[in-house]
Amino acid sequence: MADEGFPAKYISLRSRDYQGGKVPIPPPSPSKWLYENNRQINSHLKRLLEQIDDLLQNHVTPKVNLYVNGNRLPIPIVFKMSDRKIAKSHRPDLLLQEIETDIVAIHSIGRLIIPVTEDILYSLKEIIYEIGDSIPVSRSEWIITRKDRNGEYREIVHPQFVREYELIHELTSIEDILPYKLNDVLQCMNAQEYSNAKEDGQIKIRFFDYFNQDLNVLVFESFLKQFRPLGIRRGQVKLLNFSNKLKTYLVPYINPETIEAMASFPGVEFVSSLVRFTSNDQEKFINRQAMERLLPNKEISYPKVALVDSGISEQNKYLTPWINHKELYVPLNRQNNYHGEFIGGLLIYPHIVNPNLKNVVDTGINILDVTVMPDEKKGTIREDELIESLSDALELYSDEYKVWNLSLGSISLCSGAVSDFTAVIDELQDIYNVNFVIAAGNYSDMRDSWPVDTPFENENDRISVPADSIRGITVGAIAINGDDTTLVQEEDIVPYSRRGPGVGYSIKPDVVHYSGNPINHPIFSINTNGQVIGDFGTSYSTPLVSAILAEYYQLYPQNLSKTLSKALLIHGSRHPITNKRVNIAKDHYYFGFGLPKRLPEFLYGNEHEITMIFEDQLNYELGRNWVQIAEFPFPPSLVENDKVRGEILITLAYEPHLNPKLGSEYCRSNIDLRLITETDGNKLVTITKGSSAGEIGGEERWEKMQMTKELKWSPVKQIEFAAPRGTKGSSNVILELFPIWRDTSERTILPYVVIVTIRDPKGIAPVYSDVSNILRQSFQSSDLALKYTPTRIIGR
Numbered sequence: 001m002a003d004e005g006f007p008a009k010y011i012s013l014r015s016r017d018y019q020g021g022k023v024p025i026p027p028p029s030p031s032k033w034l035y036e037n038n039r040q041i042n043s044h045l046k047r048l049l050e051q052i053d054d055l056l057q058n059h060v061t062p063k064v065n066l067y068v069n070g071n072r073l074p075i076p077i078v079f080k081m082s083d084r085k086i087a088k089s090h091r092p093d094l095l096l097q098e099i100e101t102d103i104v105a106i107h108s109i110g111r112l113i114i115p116v117t118e119d120i121l122y123s124l125k126e127i128i129y130e131i132g133d134s135i136p137v138s139r140s141e142w143i144i145t146r147k148d149r150n151g152e153y154r155e156i157v158h159p160q161f162v163r164e165y166e167l168i169h170e171l172t173s174i175e176d177i178l179p180y181k182l183n184d185v186l187q188c189m190n191a192q193e194y195s196n197a198k199e200d201g202q203i204k205i206r207f208f209d210y211f212n213q214d215l216n217v218l219v220f221e222s223f224l225k226q227f228r229p230l231g232i233r234r235g236q237v238k239l240l241n242f243s244n245k246l247k248t249y250l251v252p253y254i255n256p257e258t259i260e261a262m263a264s265f266p267g268v269e270f271v272s273s274l275v276r277f278t279s280n281d282q283e284k285f286i287n288r289q290a291m292e293r294l295l296p297n298k299e300i301s302y303p304k305v306a307l308v309d310s311g312i313s314e315q316n317k318y319l320t321p322w323i324n325h326k327e328l329y330v331p332l333n334r335q336n337n338y339h340g341e342f343i344g345g346l347l348i349y350p351h352i353v354n355p356n357l358k359n360v361v362d363t364g365i366n367i368l369d370v371t372v373m374p375d376e377k378k379g380t381i382r383e384d385e386l387i388e389s390l391s392d393a394l395e396l397y398s399d400e401y402k403v404w405n406l407s408l409g410s411i412s413l414c415s416g417a418v419s420d421f422t423a424v425i426d427e428l429q430d431i432y433n434v435n436f437v438i439a440a441g442n443y444s445d446m447r448d449s450w451p452v453d454t455p456f457e458n459e460n461d462r463i464s465v466p467a468d469s470i471r472g473i474t475v476g477a478i479a480i481n482g483d484d485t486t487l488v489q490e491e492d493i494v495p496y497s498r499r500g501p502g503v504g505y506s507i508k509p510d511v512v513h514y515s516g517n518p519i520n521h522p523i524f525s526i527n528t529n530g531q532v533i534g535d536f537g538t539s540y541s542t543p544l545v546s547a548i549l550a551e552y553y554q555l556y557p558q559n560l561s562k563t564l565s566k567a568l569l570i571h572g573s574r575h576p577i578t579n580k581r582v583n584i585a586k587d588h589y590y591f592g593f594g595l596p597k598r599l600p601e602f603l604y605g606n607e608h609e610i611t612m613i614f615e616d617q618l619n620y621e622l623g624r625n626w627v628q629i630a631e632f633p634f635p636p637s638l639v640e641n642d643k644v645r646g647e648i649l650i651t652l653a654y655e656p657h658l659n660p661k662l663g664s665e666y667c668r669s670n671i672d673l674r675l676i677t678e679t680d681g682n683k684l685v686t687i688t689k690g691s692s693a694g695e696i697g698g699e700e701r702w703e704k705m706q707m708t709k710e711l712k713w714s715p716v717k718q719i720e721f722a723a724p725r726g727t728k729g730s731s732n733v734i735l736e737l738f739p740i741w742r743d744t745s746e747r748t749i750l751p752y753v754v755i756v757t758i759r760d761p762k763g764i765a766p767v768y769s770d771v772s773n774i775l776r777q778s779f780q781s782s783d784l785a786l787k788y789t790p791t792r793i794i795g796r
Contacts, residue, residue, distance in 0.1 A: 002604035004785070006768050008611040010558065012780040013627070020623035023738045030143060030157045030165070031089060034082055034172040038135040044172055045132050051177045052121055052128075059179040060118055063266055069222040073266045074101070074115030074215070076180035076208065081110035085173035088742055092170040094163070099123045104208045105269060107663045108416025109504070113180060113269075115210060131167050139165075185263040188272040188412060188419075197253045197273040200382070204240065204420065205262060206248040206270040209661055216247075219267035226265060230258055242387060243423035245660050250274075275383040275421050275465055277408045279310045279339035279373045285522050285534030293318045293530060294348060294364065294793050302366045303550035305347055305543070306401040308390060308408070309340035311371030318530045319344045319367070325397060326369045329389040336375035337528065342535060343407055344369075345525030346543045351792070353524040353532050354480065357514060359595055361547035363790040368393075368401050373408070383421045391428065398432035402553050402562070405546040406466070407439045407539035413459065414468040418503055418660035422466045426658055429471040435562050436472040437546040439538040440464075440509045446495040446518070450488050454586070461498055463509070468502040470658060470667060470715060473549070473566060476509035476592060477541040478576050479517035486517050491576040493590045494518070497538055500589035504664040506714045509592040510566075511573050513541040545569075548596050555599050555786040564615055567653035567753040570716050571611075572597040581649060581720060588711075593718070600786060602757075609759035610768045612775075613784070618671075618739055618750040627737040631778050632675070634733040635770030638760060643726030644677055644687065644733070646767070647759050652737075653716045654752035669750060670713045670740040675721060677729035687729060688719040724761050 035041045055077060064070040079092060086109055096102050099120050105113040116124075136142055142161040148154050157165045189197075197203045207223075210216055224234055232252060240248045251262070263271045296302060304324070311330065312319050319341060344367060345353065351362040372389045373381055386408075394404075412419060429436055441464035467474045477497040482489035493499075494517050502508035515537060516522035522534025523541075552568055553560050573594035575582045582594050605611055612633065618624055638646040656669040675688040711717040737754070741747050760767050775781040 002601060003606045004604055004789075006605040006607065006610065008603045008605070008613060008784040009772070009775060009781045010613050010615075010784050011775065013614060013616050013629070014779065017627055017629045018624040019626050019628050021625060023626050025738070027148065027154065028089070029155050031169045033139050033169055034085060036139060038137055041135050041168060041172060042132060045128050048171065048174065048177055049125060049128055052125055055177065055179055056118065056121055060116065060121060064118060067222065067266060068225045069218060073219060073222060074117060074210065075266045076104070076113050076269075077116050078176075078178040078180055078184075079112040079114055079174050080176040080178060081112065082173055082175040083110065086110040090170070090173040092174060094166050095124075095127065095170045098127060102211070104210055105661055105663060106665045107184070109664045111416065113208070115208070127167065128171065131164060131171065134164050135168065182260065182263055185268055185271055186260070187415060188270065189259070192411060193273040194256055194259070196276060197259070200274055201253050202250045202274065203253050203259060204248050204270075204272045204274060205251050205268055206246060206420070207267050208269045209247060223265055223267060227258075227262065230254060240384065240420065242384070242420045243427055243660060245427075246420055246423055248420050270417065275410050275412050275419070276380040277373065277383070277386060277410050278376050278380050279407075279409070280376070280535070280537065280539070284536070286527070287532040289532070290530040291318075291349070291352065291526065291532060294352070295321050296364055296366070300364075301554070302364045303361065303547065303554040304366045304368065304401050304403070305546045305550045306368040306370055306393070306397060306404040307340060307343060307347070307543070308370045308372055308393070308404055308406050309343055310373035311335050311337050311340045312344050312367070312369050313337045313341065313528045316341055316528045318526055319348060322348055322365060322367050323369050324366045326371075327393050327396070328371045329392075330371050330374045334374045334378050335371065336377070339373065339407070339539065340369070340371065341527060342525040342533065342540065343405065343543045346523070346540055347547055349526060350544060350547075352794075353526065354514075357480065359513070359548070359597055360544050361551050361598065361790070362792045363551070364793050365547055365550060368397055387421070387424055394428060394432045394434065398434050402434050402560075402565075403546050403550040404434055404436050405543050406436050407542045408466075409439065409441055409539070410465050412465040414463045414465065414502060414508070416503075417663045418468070418666050419465045422468050423660035425466045425469045426471045429469075429562065433562060435549060435565060436469060437542055437549060438467050438469060438472045438474050439542045440467045440474050440476040441498040442496045442537050442539075443498050444496070448487070448495070450492070450495070463498045463500060463502065467498065467508060470503065470506060471562075471655070473511065473545065473569065474502070474509040474592070475538060475542040475545045476512040476590065477515035477538045478512045478591075478595065479521065480514040480523050481521040482517050483520070485520060488517065490517075494536070496536065497590070500592075503666045504713055506667070507588045507592055507711060507716065510716070511545055511569060511592045511594060511596050512576065513544040513595060515541040545596060548598055551790065552599050555788065555790070557784055557787055561615070561751070561753075563653050563655055563751050564613070564753045566716065567651055567755050568599065568603075569596050570653065570718070571649070571651040571755040571757070572599070572602040581718060583720075593716070598790070600789065603784060603786065605757075605759070605768055607769065608763050608765060608767050609757065610771045611755065611757045612771070614754040614756075616752065618737075618752065620747045626739060627735070629735040631774070632733040632735045633771045633774040633779065634731060635758065635765060635767045636731055637765035637767065637770050638758075639729070639731045640726070642680065642728060642730065644729035645723050645726035646721070646765070647724070647761050648675065648688070648721040649757045650675065650688065650719050651716070651755045652718070652752065654750055656715055656750065657746050657748045665713075665742055667713045667715060668742050668746045671750070671752060672712075672738045672740065673719060673754065674736055675719070676734050676736065678732040679728045679730065684734070685728070687723075687727060688721050
């Protein structure tokens with residue numbers, strides 16, 4: 001039971017906790033080839049040569065002859081890496097250097113987009129022929145053993161064969177060399193998207209960025225010349241003022257044939273229509289009796305949520321008293337307030353209209369009403385319009401409102417690429433230092449079976465834009481109730497809640513909360529007249545999380561960063577069915593990290609439990625390259641007979657540099673963390689298990705396995721130690737954080753938060769007192785006593 005007398009501790013890292021120089025990891029052994037003998041390698045190289053010949057004959061040479069400046073335009077092709085070779089260490093860096101080209105984009109995992117010319121492909125063929133003549137019978141012929149500077153013997157490649165060895169490694173890591181096809185460019189265009197483009201009179205065209213301004217200009221000018229005969233004029237082509245990191249243009253719509261012609265132009269990466277957002281506006285269940293309204297107390301300061309939706313009517317006397325500010329971007333005659341009022345009702349009345357609802361804020365919320373969604377019967381809102389309105393509201397209110405509820409739905413599904421809208425949503429959160437809480441989206445067809453064996457069989461139920469936002473907090477929906485007529489029962493994932501993963505196998509949704517369970521168990525809210533109404537959707541689980549997060553900002557005794565607020569939300573979350581940490585990879589893609597709790601429920605401990613918070617930055621310029629907290633405050637009462645016991649949960653959240661041009665490698669840095677202890681013989685062993693599904697066996701440590709099971713490159717992850725009976729160890733416990741960068745030139749400042757909870761499941765050891773004593777002796781720390789105890793509001 002949490003007790004206010006046992007507050008969490010906020011701990012400042014000491015200068016000696018930061019380490020300079022390189023992360024102390026063993027030097028890598030020579031990369032293994034995918035194929036071990038020369039017969040297999042030659043067969044693979046022969047197939048690559050056949051694919052290159054096909055590219056020359058059917059794709060590259062025809063395009064050179066077809067387009068303006070064709071002999072000077074690079075043609076995009078795809079290097080598809082083997083599933084076992086998608087880590088950066090297997091990238092064809094040397095190969096690309098020798099043929100004088102580079103990666104310009106990365107889409108789904110292991111699909112590298114490479115710009116080539118005829119000459120580059122001929123050079124590639126020459127290298128393959130050359131390497132084919134020098135392949136040893138087996139890899140081991142080129143491996144020797146040498147003593148390193150530490151006096152240990154290690155395998156290295158014989159200096160005479162270093163180049164050839166690496167080229168064989170890189171070429172065998174490439175599974176296929178393929179054309180960048182029309183379907184790749186038009187992957188976002190379905191019948192509805194074509195219809196939207198025709199209605200808008202515009203399409204979006206994103207060009208490849210070649211990291212060469214002269215070449216970028218040549219490609220753009222060649223595009224304009226190519227399509228001038230079809231009526232495309234320079235003055236009609238407008239740069240979409242979205243993300244600072246993407247170059248996407250609005251181009252006049254002519255017809256579907258012209259769209260395909262533009263998509264075939266060598267420098268075009270994607271063609272799509274402007275994303276549209278809609279909101280539901282139909283009452284499904286209604287109780288004609290009006291409920292008693294709740295009124296705010298002017299003497300009380302309430303948590304604040306910016307509600308970006310379809311608006312709240314001035315006639316709604318049940319919600320307007322709670323609205324502190326209002327911004328209208330939709331005229332009154334084009335509004336339908338059903339959706340916005342339903343969400344507003346769940347911010348104020350969730351516990352009144354849903355008496356059995358758990359884990360909700362029942363103390364009242366002050367609302368910023370940002371009306372952006374028109375009546376669905378009178379139109380939709382396009383992404384450019386939404387961004388303009390949202391940016392304006394953020395400029396006005398971001399200092400006061402840190403939580404912005406986006407229960408917005410689109411039909412654009414998350415893919416290997418990062419959408420323009422998602423990229424700008426992430427940028428806005430960084431610019432204005434706010435949290436966007438985003439609905440996962442509703443799968444209209446709904447799953448017809450549960451549980452699902454694998455989430456990857458069907459992509460149609462994957463999260464929709466912008467739920468793939470890395471900075472945002474995405475919310476899925478669990479059943480508020482169930483019976484023998486429903487597919488799922490209470491607290492399981494409802495059939496319409498879209499699932500992850502997000503970009504690069506990131507965990508999406510982040511968390512879940514309650515919503516309706518079709519068709520007889522809706523979640524309830526109110527309409528304009530205060531009548532109780534019911535509905536379904538992730539739109540309605542989202543405000544329940546927004547309210548919890550807003551309460552964090554209200555109660556936390558210090559300035560709360562958006563990184564720490566997200567870390568707290570995840571740290572307090574549990575699987576809604578087991579009430580334990582979500583620790584199965586498949587479950588992460590439906591439940592995220594689970595159902596979040598209110599702050600007093602987990603930030604306070606007891607004599608047998610304590611929570612500690614570390615918040616700082618990694619900064620190479622200051623020599624803060626990695627972290628090693630020796631003398632980690634581990635309670636001596638949990639150490640006995642050369643064993644350590646108890647339970648430890650550690651949550652890490654950090655804010656990696658983002659690059660939307662690189663698709664599945666959107667997150668440009670990773671932080672790994674581990675807890676180690678000294679055993680007999682001064683041996684250090686790791687005692688924590690990975691974020692999901694435990695540690696991975698050595699034979700399975702491929703990049704994709706690490707991404708799905710250890711959450712590599714995911715900006716939120718958890719590790720745990722659970723040994724009620726104890727495991728080998730000592731009081732010498734060390735916490736380490738290791739950053740990894742996809743490119744060392746991107747080593748920017750990296751904010752991070754680590755939250756640690758230590759408890760004795762037996763309820764015996766004086767954990768809180770022990771840790772507090774260590775902190776007083778060795779660290780600077782402060783108590784995190786919440787500002788006040790929330791008081792439930794009820795009708796008078």
